Amino acid sequence: MKPTEKSPEIESFLKSIGVDRHAAATTQTCVWCKNPVDGFRDALSRKEYGISGLCQSCQDKVFSSEDEGDDPMDGDFDADWRNEE
Numbered sequence: 001m002k003p004t005e006k007s008p009e010i011e012s013f014l015k016s017i018g019v020d021r022h023a024a025a026t027t028q029t030c031v032w033c034k035n036p037v038d039g040f041r042d043a044l045s046r047k048e049y050g051i052s053g054l055c056q057s058c059q060d061k062v063f064s065s066e067d068e069g070d071d072p073m074d075g076d077f078d079a080d081w082r083n084e085e
């Protein structure tokens, strides 16, 4: 599967923490939560897994918060910064 430019920020982040997304794609597990991948909502999400190695659940977390903070992966997903003005 060929990486695209859809999520360069995620890819660079994964590289920065040493995630081997290629291995994850081979074993059909998520690089982030380590759980087996059990399906995707749509073709785009499936494609995204090939790029980032994130399962549907983790994609939702990452991409839903991507435009709300500079570094959504830094710390707890449920951190209070979501609600700060």
Ligand SMILES: [Zn+2]
Pocket (backbone or CB within 6 Å): 030, 031, 032, 033, 034, 035, 054, 055, 056, 057, 058, 059
């Ligand atoms: Zn996951």
